[in-house]
Each structure stands twice: as structure tokens, then as C-alpha cells.
Amino acid sequence: MTDVQxxxxxxxxxxxxxxxxxxxxxxxxxxxxxxxxxxxxxxxxGMSKPHVVYYFGSKDAIYTELLESLxxxxxSPLRDISPxxxxxxxxxxxxxxxxxxxxxxxxxxxLFATEILHGAPRTGASLSGDLKELVDEKADVISRxxxxxxxxxxxxxxxxxxxxxxxxxxADFDVQVRAVLGAPDDxxxxxxxxxxxxDFFVRALRPTAT
Amino acid sequence: MTDVQxxxxxxxxxxxxxxxxxxxxxxxxxxxxxxxxxxxxxxxxGMSKPHVVYYFGSKDAIYTELLESLxxxxxSPLRDISPxxxxxxxxxxxxxxxxxxxxxxxxxxxLFATEILHGAPRTGASLSGDLKELVDEKADVISRxxxxxxxxxxxxxxxxxxxxxxxxxxADFDVQVRAVLGAPDDxxxxxxxxxxxxDFFVRALRPTAT
DNA sequence: GTCTATAAATCGATAGAC
DNA sequence: GTCTATCGATTTATAGAC
Numbered sequence: 001m002t003d004v005q006x007x008x009x010x011x012x013x014x015x016x017x018x019x020x021x022x023x024x025x026x027x028x029x030x031x032x033x034x035x036x037x038x039x040x041x042x043x044x045x046g047m048s049k050p051h052v053v054y055y056f057g058s059k060d061a062i063y064t065e066l067l068e069s070l071x072x073x074x075x076s077p078l079r080d081i082s083p084x085x086x087x088x089x090x091x092x093x094x095x096x097x098x099x100x101x102x103x104x105x106x107x108x109x110x111l112f113a114t115e116i117l118h119g120a121p122r123t124g125a126s127l128s129g130d131l132k133e134l135v136d137e138k139a140d141v142i143s144r145x146x147x148x149x150x151x152x153x154x155x156x157x158x159x160x161x162x163x164x165x166x167x168x169x170x171a172d173f174d175v176q177v178r179a180v181l182g183a184p185d186d187x188x189x190x191x192x193x194x195x196x197x198x199d200f201f202v203r204a205l206r207p208t209a210t
Numbered sequence: 211m212t213d214v215q216x217x218x219x220x221x222x223x224x225x226x227x228x229x230x231x232x233x234x235x236x237x238x239x240x241x242x243x244x245x246x247x248x249x250x251x252x253x254x255x256g257m258s259k260p261h262v263v264y265y266f267g268s269k270d271a272i273y274t275e276l277l278e279s280l281x282x283x284x285x286s287p288l289r290d291i292s293p294x295x296x297x298x299x300x301x302x303x304x305x306x307x308x309x310x311x312x313x314x315x316x317x318x319x320x321l322f323a324t325e326i327l328h329g330a331p332r333t334g335a336s337l338s339g340d341l342k343e344l345v346d347e348k349a350d351v352i353s354r355x356x357x358x359x360x361x362x363x364x365x366x367x368x369x370x371x372x373x374x375x376x377x378x379x380x381a382d383f384d385v386q387v388r389a390v391l392g393a394p395d396d397x398x399x400x401x402x403x404x405x406x407x408x409d410f411f412v413r414a415l416r417p418t419a420t
Numbered sequence: 421g422t423c424t425a426t427a428a429a430t431c432g433a434t435a436g437a438c
Numbered sequence: 439g440t441c442t443a444t445c446g447a448t449t450t451a452t453a454g455a456c
Binding site: 030031032033034035110113114116117118119120124127128131132135136152154155157158159161162164165166168169170172173175176177179180181182183192193195196197199200203204 | 240241242243244245320323324326327328329330334337338341342345346362364365367368369371372374375376378379380382383385386387389390391392402403405406407409410413414
């Protein structure tokens with residue numbers, strides 16, 4: 001390992017790495033790992049191809065670094081679900097934060113989507129390890145809420161899947177969504193989606209009166 | 211154009227093309243257009259690389275042919291929603307057929323998912339043309355049902371998006387779903403998903419008593 | 421129709437000057 | 439640290455024998 005990655009970084013080095021990571025995120029999120037080229041990343045980052053390699057060692061290393069550095073942010077809304085909060089409010093907040101992330105971080109959403117779609121060769125261990133642990137923990141919380149009658153009886157794991165699916169759909173398949181809706185502006189689209197999802201989950205999750 | 215595609219096909223030619231298309235579907239659905247190689251397709255199809263090219267002209271042509279030939283099947287459940295049927299039953303049937311397609315045709319689901327995720331360069335016109343037309347038509351039907359009080363008041367376009375998202379999630383992100391659930395067998399997973407989705411959409415769509 | 425051999429292009433990564 | 443030039447590997451597609 002002779003790349004700059006393994007040593008202490010100066011401010012300028014950190015900034016350069018950040019520029020490269022942003023350019024790489026643009027490329028990878030649209031074309032995938034194989035489809036994106038070092039050349040395209042270098043041009044967008046405003047430096048030469050060897051210079052990009054100099055900072056990360058390889059194209060693969062940039063991709064892996066992106067995935068790892070974004071994972072915590074990506075999972076934070078789920079992590080923040082609190083057992084002490086109001087059940088319906090906690091879940092609605094989670095849904096809304098995930099939807100807002102689809103609006104504000106569509107590239108990150110697509111990056112994870114392609115990675116998992118292609119079999120998660122770099123993230124497989126993390127999925128069945130840390131992610132499973134986190135989801136199981138929150139699923140337990142939701143189960144308890146259901147058992148206490150504070151939430152409709154519902155399979156907590158599949159509920160979490162449904163939230164992932166519905167919110168990330170607006171980022172991952174935005175081309176299709178916008179084509180079908182006739183290219184609405186961003187604000188209108190996500191405002192409608194927020195209203196829809198809120199209403200949808202309230203109906204599905206409000207405990208039925210006994 | 212000198213490939214066999216442009217001429218009338220014998221039975222043997224059709225069968226060979228079908229073998230190639232199946233091998234290509236395996237490769238493209240896992241690795242995407244760029245990630246899949248002609249070599250891998252040829253090996254799996256049991257013939258040489260030039261032979262594969264001989265039958266379709268190019269790797270791109272195989273990919274495009276796959277997308278086009280699968281589109282009708284892929285949209286048929288939506289097309290079959292009948293304005294004459296019972297509203298809730300029609301939509302639940304749609305949800306279940308889409309979920310069954312995720313179980314039985316995961317490769318096709320992933321093929322469309324990667325295509326749209328990467329910006330739908332080959333399908334863009336079809337999305338804002340035929341697909342938009344079909345979705346708008348069915349959205350009108352759902353709107354009428356809502357207006358007549360036979361279904362909850364709900365945004366029909368976003369309802370259709372939510373059905374796409376939740377059902378296709380089980381095919382497109384199956385690696386993640388299985389990792390989080392601890393690798394359940396196929397039958398159990400989709401049986402649970404069916405029960406969850408049925409219950410979920412019944413709650414969300416049943417008209418509220420006035 | 422089907423193959424082997426290979427051309428042609430692309431792309432990730434390295435060498436070496438400054 | 440940063441560049442130009444280029445290597446070497448991969449990969450799509452073609453040439454040409456059978």
C-alpha cells in the first residue's frame with residue numbers, strides 16, 4: 001500500500017479526496033461500478049486519471065470507501081427510532097426522514113440499490129451482521145408496541161421492508177416516477193409523496209378500536 | 211445488418227435464440243449490462259462467443275431484445291385490472307400477481323430495475339409513452355372507485371408506485387431481505403410477504419364507514 | 421452454421437519526468 | 439504531488455477456415 005490513504009491527511013488532502021468521492025458518487029450512482037470509468041471520474045474531479053488512483057489506490061477502493069463512509073448516515077433514521085416515543089409518531093418520523101433522504105440524497109440511495117441488486121459482493125457480511133442486528137432490535141420494539149395495543153398487529157420486519165421499498169423507490173426509480181407523472185417539479189412530487197405515505201401508514205398502523 | 215435476426219427463423223434458430231436469451235438474462239440480471247460479458251453468456255449457452263454474436267449482432271442487441279420481449283408480460287397484471295370488478299379485490303389481485311412475479315421471475319424484475327436505475331437509456335420513450343398511458347388509464351379507474359366511496363380516498367398514481375415498490379422489493383433486493391430475515395426458505399418468505407401485503411393494503415384501501 | 425484466431429477498442433493501473 | 443505517456447489486461451466484434 002503506497003497510496004495516500006494509509007497516512008495522516010492534511011487539510012488539502014482531505015479536500016481532494018472529498019472532491020474525488022463526490023465525482024465518483026455521481027458516476028457510480030448512474031452507471032454502477034463497472035459502467036463508471038476512472039476517466040469520467042477524473043474529468044469531473046478536475047484532475048488526471050493517475051492522480052485519482054494516487055489518492056485511493058484503485059477504482060474499487062473508491063467505491064468501497066463510498067459505501068462504508070455512507071452506511072452510518074444511511075442507517076441513522078432507523079437507529080433513531082426510540083422505544084420511549086409514541087409508536088405511530090416514531091414510525092411516521094422514520095418514514096418521513098427516509099423520504100427526505102430520497103429527495104436530498106438520491107445518488108446515495110442508488111449507490112446502495114445497485115450494490116444490493118448485484119448481490120452485495122462488498123456488503124454481504126455487513127447485511128447479515130450489523131444490519132440484521134439493528135433491524136431485529138427495532139423489530140422487537142415494534143412488536144412490543146403491537147402487543148401493547150399501541151399499534152396495529154403487523155409483521156415488524158416486513159413493515160420495515162415496506163418503508164425501505166416505498167421511500168427509496170422515489171430516488172432509485174425517479175426516472176420512471178417522473179415519466180409516469182409527466183415530469184413534475186421536485187418540491188411538488190415529494191410533497192405529494194409525503195402526504196400519500198403519511199396517510200397510508202396511518203391507516204395501516206393505527207390500532208383498531210376494540 | 212447481416213445477423214440472423216432480420217430473416218425468417220426456423221424452429222432450431224428460434225430455440226438457439228431462446229437458449230442465448232436465457233443465458234443472457236441470468237448474466238444481465240446479476241451483473242448489469244456492462245458487468246455481464248459475452249464470454250459468460252456464451253459459456254452458459256454452450257456455444258462460442260462469435261456464435262452468440264452471429265445470432266443477435268451484438269451484446270447490446272441481446273439486452274434490448276430481452277427488455278422488449280419481457281415488457282408485455284411484465285405489465286400484464288396492471289393491464290388486467292378491470293373497472294367492472296370489485297375495487298378492493300381487483301387491487302389485491304394485482305398486488306398478489308406482482309408479488310408472485312417477484313417470486314417466479316426475479317431475474318426479469320432485476321433486469322428492469324437496473325435498466326431504470328441507470329436512467330432507462332433504452333426505455334425512456336416507452337416509459338413516458340406507453341407506460342404513462344397505461345398507468346393514467348388505471349389511475350382513472352381507481353379515482354372513480356374512490357369517488358364512488360367503494361375505496362378509500364387515495365392518490366392513485368402513488369398507490370401504484372407503492373405496489374411496484376413493495377412487491378418488486380422482494381425480488382430486486384432479495385439478498386438484503388434474506389440476510390435480514392436469516393435466510394428463510396422461499397416458500398415461507400413469500401407466504402409471509404403475501405399475508406403482510408394483503409393485510410396492509412386492506413387496511414389502507416378499505417373505505418372508511420361514513 | 422460453427423469454430424479458432426485475432427483485430428480493435430476500452431480501461432485500469434504504472435513508469436517516470438518534472 | 440502532478441502530469442504525460444504507455445503498458446497490460448479485458449472485452450467486443452470480425453476474419454476466415456471448415
